[in-house]
Every structure is written in structure tokens, then in C-alpha cells.
Amino acid sequence: MAIKNTRNFCIIAHIDHGKTTLSDRLLEFTGTIQKREAQEQLLDAMDLERERGITIKAHPIAMEYTAKNGHHYRLNLSDTPGHVDFSYEVSRSLAACEGALLIIDAAQGVEAQTVANVHLAEKQGLKLIPVINKIDLPNADVETAKKQLEDILAIPAEEAILASAKAGIGIESILEAIVERIPPPSGKSDAKLQALTFDSTFDTYRGVVIYTRIVQGTIRAGDPVKLMATNTSYDVKEVGVFKPQQPKFFVREKLQAGDIGYVIANIKTSSEVKVGDTLTGARNPAESPLPGFQVVQPMVFSGIYPINTADFEKLKAAMGKLQLNDAAFHYMAESSVALGFGFRCGFLGLLHMEIIIERLRREFDMDIIATYPSVIYEVLRTNGELLKVDNPEQLPDFSLIEEIREPMVICYIMIPNEYISPLMQLIMDKRGEIKHTESLDTKRVMLTTELPLNEILVDFVDKMKSITRGYGSMDYEHGEYRPNKLVKLDILVNGEPVDAFSSIVHRDKAESRGRALALKLKEVIPTQLYQVAIQAAIGGKIVARESVSAMRKNVTAKCYGGDITRKRKLLEKQKEGKKRMKAFGTVNIPQEAFIEVLKTG
Amino acid sequence: MVRHLYVHIPFCPKVCPYCSFYKEASDRNKTQAFLDAILLEADQSGEGLRPETIFFGGGTPTALSTLQLDFLISGLRARLDFSELREFTIEMNPATVSREKAAALLERGVNRVSMGVQSWDDALLKTLGRVHSASQARRSYHILREAGCRNVNLDLIFGVPGQSVALWRESLLRTLELAPDHISAYCLTYEEDTEYFERFRSGEFVPEEARDAEFFEVTMDVLSAAGFEQYEISNHAKPGRECLHNLAYWNGADYAGFGPSAFSTQAGLRRRNIADTAEYIRRIQGGLARHDFEESVPDGLRASEVVAFGLRTKQGISPEGIDPKVVSALTANGYLEASPDRLKLTRKGKLVADAVAAELL
Ligand SMILES: Nc1nc2c(ncn2[C@@H]2O[C@H](COP(=O)(O)OP(=O)(O)O)[C@@H](O)[C@H]2O)c(=O)[nH]1
Ligand SMILES: C[S@@+](CC[C@H](N)C(=O)[O-])C[C@H]1O[C@@H](n2cnc3c(N)ncnc32)[C@H](O)[C@@H]1O
Ligand code: SF4
Ligand SMILES: [Mg+2]
Secondary structure (H helix, E strand, O other): OOHHHEEEEEEEEOOOOOHHHHHHHHHHHOOOOOHHHOOOOOOOOOHHHHHHOOOOOOOEEEEEEEOOOOOEEEEEEEOOOOOHHHHHHHHHHHHOOOEEEEEEEOOOOOOHHHHHHHHHHHHOOOEEEEEEEOOOOOOOOHHHHHHHHHHHHOOOHHHOEEOEOOOOEOHHHHHHHHHHHOOOOOOOOOOOOEEEEEEEEEEOOOEEEEEEEEEEOEEEOOOEEEEOOOOEEEEOOEEEEEOOOOOOEEEEOEEEOOOEEEEEOOOOOHHHOOOOOEEEEOOOOOOOOOOOOOOOOOOEEEEEEEOOHHHHHHHHHHHHHHHHOOOOOEEEEEEEOOOEEEEEEEEOOHHHHHHHHHHHHHOOOOOEEEOOOEOOEEEEEOOOOEEEEOOHHHOOOHHHEEEEEEEEEEEEEEEEHHHHHHHHHHHHHOOOEEEEEEEOOOOEEEEEEEEEHHHHOOOHHHHHHHHOOOOOEEEEEEEEEEEEOEEEEEEEEOOEEOHHHOEEEEHHHHHHHHHHHHHHHHHHOOOOOOOEEEEEEEOOEEEEEEEEOOOOOOOOOOOOOOHHHHHHHHHHHHHHHHHOEEEEOOEEEEHHHHHHHHHOO | OEEEEEEEEOEEOOOOOOOOOOOEEOOHHHHHHHHHHHHHHHHHHOOOEEEEEEEEEEOOHHHOOHHHHHHHHHHHHHHOOOOOOOEEEEEEOHHHOOHHHHHHHHHOOOOEEEEEEEOOOHHHHHHOOOOOOHHHHHHHHHHHHHOOOOOEEEEEEEOOOOOOHHHHHHHHHHHHHOOOOEEEEEEOOOOOOOHHHHHHHOOOOOOOHHHHHHHHHHHHHHHHHOOOEEEEOOEEEOOOOOOHHHHHHHOOOOEEEEOOOOEEEEOOEEEEEOOOHHHHHHHHHOOOOOEEEEEEOOHHHHHHHHHHHHOOEOOOEOOOOOOHHHHHHHHHOOOEEEEOOEEEEOHHHHHOHHHHHHHHO
16 A cells, blocks of 8 residues: 555543544444444453553554545554553654544543643644544533633644544544545655564564554565664564454555554564664664654652562563563662562553552562652752662762752643632642643633642542542643752661651651551551551651550460361461561561552652 | 260250351251261261260250250260270250259260350340350259269350450359369350351441450469369360360360261361251261361371460470471560470460461461
8 A cells, every 4th residue: 555545643532532432433434343343442452441441552553444535545543541651652652643633522621631642742743633522412512622622722623523432423524534634654665664663562472573663664574674772683574463353463465664563573572672763674774763752761669579579580570571561661670678679660650650560460460569659859969969869768868968859740730610729728738839720611720730749649639539529630741850858758667667668758748747657557557466666757766656566365265176177277367368468577567558658648 | 096076966945146056946856867867977987986085065965855865875885885985075055954864964974064154144144145044054053063973164255245354253253163173264256157246247246355365364363273274275174174075186186076067087087067957867868978078187287287276275385397486586575485395375375376376387
């Protein structure tokens, strides 16, 4: 197919505005899937995604479409995650596209994530096609949606296509707009190969599968290719495109300029493929690699440790597999006095962290502990040296610190008018500042605020949601570093600091947080044979103490013959329970304690 | 050779709301078939059994009539070798004791009686749903003594909702006045599938760890001062009056069990008879397998059971194979008393015996 008949696009939308439903309709309309095959939502492949209603992973899919002008087109659809934690993945998908459908729910209007994603798409020069979805709803308000398009996103309202993904309205207009408004890819199929690897996955039978956008040139099975960053060569075994249904891999003879598809090239380990790298011909390489895209740095860090030290290798393997299709996830071996050997992990944001932890638990069946999340602090030492610190344990002695700077974020929060004052209170509590306020319509406002990233890591979103009864939405962009009065808060168990519980917090909040943590731990640590003293300390000074007194009674009353089995099972259960706790000397701390500490903002 | 026999009699005059032993309200129509089934079971599996101890438990064995008990004991005697029998215990509910029954039982060889008094306070007996009063229990006790029973145990329960420590101390003292040979003092346990458990789950009954601990301590104080030795967590005996049958369980001996829900452990195999009287009878009559649970108890497992149970006894356990670090932490904190060849619970350790056992295993 000629490159001029190829269109590469993706869909950006706030959660629940209908991205997945619309994708399914497009796939049906183009005959890529039969209607009966369209199970609920085809594109959301992973369980976790379905549960959380977010698409974590981008899956490109090829469709064929004959337009009203009689020409035949190939449309490549990349799905994109909706949450800003995944802006990295969003920009990867965007990098493979020339255009994007921007979905707005006619009943909800523009949301915070819409704003953040539109900013991203515009930065990458994509053609946006606004789609106002769910016009079938009785409370659809198309006029307001159009006004918001113009006022907030500066997109001409007349470009909007009115649609209902559910009722199948406007699907053909959308396909026509894709063909008409999105430019075809540029690039020559007979030029030297330059293919952008924008993702990869690991298939048990095929090894590493590269997701690629061919920018120029052609790639075929049998071609010798090389990855430019690592300068390693491979023989291509197979190329093709993705289909939504099984078998997912649809073999093609070649991929050429403008195509999006996959390449399998006998690559054994995930670490060999750097996402963003350029694939070129081994014999006739391109002069330079593609600009790739900016490798985002993780913003949030946490230590992840196996509960059973023996699981270290298993955890390492699991992390390797996860990183393969989530290049934004970073990990590095570290050790903790309290927790033994584990990994320091970097995430794009808190949602990203939660998802990784949940996937480790669920898909890989790992019993793990995660330490309190940290951002990257800049620490200026008295000798003028500047350190980057993502783990409270790396802080130098406080007498050697000139100042500590923390990362700020610009946060867009959209809420119904009536919740402004409690929300402003929340922002104050989180050491934030409201930069400006803008009415979206008669009912909603958008607050542009500046907050320390550290303060929105743990419970900010939950609190914002609960204040606004679920009607608020937010998203953020990273801002600058700013010095602040930060201190290290330690938690001591029986006199020993448990490094996993340490955190860097603002001085004015340290004491109350210390008290809250100590109390929380007292609640979740079960009584045991030995008394447990819990203390919170700031710079060596104890600011709170609690204790879990030793158990008074724990003994079965009666043991007759048959009870032996029962009693033994009871003891076995006790032992099993202990195994799931982390032992610190004579104290056992249950997994929940670590989770609770994570939740105590 | 198996030396210990348990016979389960699953009938009670009235079912108590806290009790999870397998039992049903007495049913005259079933009893004869039941007795026949027990004897059939003795025919089927009495080989290799020469009991030193027999324990008739329940339920309430004395829910059977004098005649029925006579039939059962004579029947067993005709089938099994009683020549080495040293201890023959029968459990009683105070409401099911009569002069004739006591005399007949003693005449048939019963030499130990265990009676469920539970409390000497009528209000508490009512809370416990018992059919008898305190004075009836006292009368029954005297009947037993007058009939010539020289080895009597009384069961007591503490930690009952509404029971104060003072009331419990009082119950212990009233028990001592009667000079029994043995006292079993059980902390009330909320057992699944009982009315009490439901009330505990609904939050109506709230177990209080600290108060239960106090009950335990009072028990130890009062009974040891009266010359009783706590030879197992819940069991206190005058010298030489320990229950041999229970000691056999705790020492890991083999035993046979007849009757519905009875366990037996023989040659590394532990099995339970089905806990359903009608079904038990049907299977025995048809010569069918009567077990609904079975597990193998290899030597290693048996050894760890002996640790768990031995720890509860006055002999304690051997320190062999136990992590010395764990032992020294437990001794340093006053839970264990360690000598080169024995580990024993201290007084403080007895209160948390299960947690200590979990550390040691
Ligand atoms: N009434 C109506 N509901 C829709 C429409 N499109 C999607 N939905 C519903 O909106 C919800 C979210 O849709 P989904 O496609 O998962 O949104 P996503 O989170 O953006 O992928 C689902 O319950 C859909 O059935 C539409 O056009 N009309
Ligand atoms: C089978 S009964 C003894 C004889 C007779 N059935 C009676 O109740 O008088 C065994 C003893 O176990 C004790 N017991 C039963 N259920 C108990 C529970 N839930 N918690 C503590 N002890 C219990 C009682 O002390 C009872 O006397
Ligand atoms: S405590 Fe005794 S009398 Fe009451 S139900 Fe249980 S076995 Fe029967
Ligand atoms: Mg979706």
C-alpha cells in the first residue's frame, strides 16, 4: 500500500470518555473485527486495566478502510493511556502518529487529563480531530463542550465531530476525517531504513517483539538489522502488524515507510532493546539515528523488597519482565538494614507505582513490601556539592546540609464551584499555592496550582476526589525545584530505626506525621510475645512514642485426642502468618504495616 | 499393641450453647442400634487392642441408662482383653448421675469419673445453658463418693461472659471444699458452629485477653496452694492422680477411638470416624469404611506434635533440634525455663503457650 494511503493516529481522552468503546466501533466499522467478536472492550488487554478502567499499555492495531473517495487506506491505531503518570507512554504513542482523535464526553466536558494530553499532542505537532462523544445521553451538552474546546483548548469548535460510540453515531465521519485531515506519513520506502522502536514486549515463543514505526525505508524477514544505540546486529525473523484478536501477530511480507507494526529478530533478552532506539540496516545503515524521544526520568521512588529474602532472584526476574513492556519503570538492586536485599524502583508517578506493585503481586505472585515513596531531592551540601537524593537514607548528616530543594508540580484541578473552599483548604494543607482560577462553565472552575510533588504523592488525589464527591479531576506537569525546610523523619521499632519507614517531610508537618505514623503502627502491629516500642524521631529527637504491649494470653484450653490435628493446624496457621510478616529481631511487622505507612500522608 | 481406647457417646440431655463436641439430644430409638454398632466396631477393629486406659467421653456417656451402660461395658469386656486395664474414666453431666448408675459403673470396672460442674454459680450455669444447678452438682458429687468412687475429676470453665475474677476464685474454693482428686479448668473457647461463636462474632461476647490471663493466674495460685499440681495447662491433679489417658495423648501414644467423631491414631495413621450417628451406624452395619478424615502422621510430624503438646505438660520438652537463639530469647523474657536436657514453660509462659510453641516449632 502506498504511503500516501497510510494514516497513523491515536486516541486521547479523559478516563471514561469513551476511548475504548470508540476504538471498538472503529474496528467493527472497518471489518477488522466482527461485531460478535467485540467482547466488551477489546483493547484493554490486562485484567488490571479493566478493573481500574485505564489503559496502561499501548497496543497498535492495523485497520483497512475504503473511503468515500473510493481509495483504500490503512489506518494504524495506537491506544494511549489516559493518566498523566503515563505521559511518557502517551508521548511514545504520539511519536508514532501524525494525528490524534481527541474525545470529549458531551455530558462531562473537558477534564484535567484532556488538557494535559492536548498539551502533549500539540508539542509533538499532531493534527487533532475533536470528537464530542456520548451525544446520545439525555444530559449531553454539546454547546458547552464546544465552547470549552475553544476557550480552554483553543481548538475551533466547527472542527468537532458529534458522535456516540455506544449508539454508533458519527463513526464514518470520524474515519473520513482521519483520512482527510491527518496527513500521511512522510518518508521514502526506498531510503535507508530508520525505524523507531517505540515499545517492546516479550513473547514466550518468539522472544522480544519490537513495536516499531518505520520512518523511512523497508524491512523484511531475513534482513540483517542493527539497533543503533547498542550497535548490535540481528537477523529479522518476522515482520507484521497487530490484530486485536488471537492470533495477535499478523505476518506481513514487509513493513515500509509510514507503517506501524512489529519486528521479531532473534533478540533474546529485553535489556538489549532500548525503547526510543533506531533500527536500521546492518549492511547499509542510516547516517544517524532518529531523534527518538525524550527519555523521561522517573519522578517517584520506592524500595521494593521480597518478604522472604529467598525470593530476591524471583523478584528480579519479575521486574525484568515488567520493565520490558514498561520502559518507564526503573529498578536497581539496593539493600536495607531492615528489609535485606531488594530494589530501589523509579516510577513516573504514584499510580504507576501502585500498578507495578499490584502487577508484581498478582501476575508474578510476589509477596513484597514497598517503602514510603520519595521524590528526588536536590541537596546542597555546605561544601557546595549538589546531591540528588531519592532515598531518605542517602541524606548526609544535617549539619552538612546547606539546603534541601524539592520538586514542584503545576497541577490543574477541575471541580464543581461549590467545592472551592474545602479544596483550597486541602491545597493549603499540602503546602500548595493557587496560581489562578478560571471558570469552565456556569458550574465548574479550573484551578491552576503549584504544589510540592511530594505532597500529592500519597493521598492528594483521594482527598480531592472525596471532597468533590468524585466530580473533581486533576492532572499535573512537572515544575521547578525550590528550597524548603525539610527534615528526615525516622521510625524506631524497639530502639532501632526501620529505614523502610523513614521519610523526608516538611518541618512543620514532621511531628504530626510522626505521631500519626506511630499510632497507625501501634494499631496494625499485632500483640506478640515481646513488647514492641514504636518511636518517631526527627534528627535523633523523639517526638512520639507508642507501644504494643506483649500478649497476655494465647493458649488453647483443651487438647484431647482428636484435637491434636486441629491444634497442629492452628499452630501451622500461626507459623504461616508469621512468615508473611517481616521479622525485626524479635518483632514481627505485618505487610499491612508497610501498606498503612504508605497510606499515611 | 494399642493401649488406649476412647469411646464417644454422642448423646446429651440438652445441648449447651458453647459446646462443639459432636453430640445430639438423646434419642431412645437410636440408642440400641448405636450400642450394637460400637460393639460391632470393637469386633471389626478390636484386634491388637489391650487397653490400659479407657475413656468414655462425649457428649454425655451417662445420658445412657444404667442398663445400656451395663450392656456396653459388658459387651466390650467380652470382646477386648481388660486384663491390663488401669484407668477407666467416664464423663458425666451432674444431671445424669444416680446412686444405681454410679454403683453399677463402679461394679463394671469404671474407676474414674469426670464430671462437668463448670461453675458453682447458678446465674452463670444459666448463662452456660446447663441443665443442672450448683446444688444438684454437689449432690451428684456426694453420690459418686458415697458409691465408692475414689478418683473424681471436676471440669470448670472460666472466662465466661459476666464472670468476675472474684466469682471464679469463689468457684475454685467451693470446688476445693469437696476435695476432688483432679480439676480441669478450661478457659471458655468460642468454637465455630456454636451459638456462642455467633454471639462472639456479632460482637455481643467480647473476649478479654487481660482478664482471661488474670483468671489463669488465679487458677494457678489457688490450686497450687491447695496441693494440686498443674501437670498440663488446663489440668491439675493431686499427686498420683493425673489422667493416664490424657497423658497418653500428649506423649504421642497410639490410641483407638470408637463411636461417631472419635479419632484414632495407629501405626502412623490418624483417622476420624464420621461425625454423624445414623451414618456411623449404617456404615458399621454394612461393613463399610467409617472414616471421614484420614491423615498420615509420619515420625517427624509426631515428633513436632509431641513438642507442641509436651510443652503444655510439666515434663516439658527436650531442647534437641531447637534453635538456641529462640530459646535464649524466650528464657531471657521469662517465658521458658531451660535446663540442659529440658525446656519448660514458666508460669508466665503458660499463659502464652501457643505463641511459644509457634516460636519453637
Ligand atoms: N451513553 C453512552 N455511553 C458511552 C458512549 N461511549 C462510551 N460509553 C460508556 O462510557 C463508559 C466508558 O467508556 P470507555 O470506552 O471504557 O472509556 P475509556 O475509559 O475512555 O476507554 C462505558 O460504560 C461505555 O459504555 C456513548 O457514546 N454513549
Ligand atoms: C464432654 S464435656 C464433659 C461432660 C459433660 N458432657 C458435661 O458437659 O458435663 C467436656 C468438658 O469440656 C469443657 N468444654 C466444652 N466446651 C467448651 C468450650 N467451648 N470452652 C471451654 N471448655 C469447654 C467443659 O468443661 C466440659 O465439661
Ligand atoms: S458440654 Fe457436655 S453436656 Fe453440654 S453439650 Fe457439651 S458434651 Fe453435652
Ligand atoms: Mg478504556
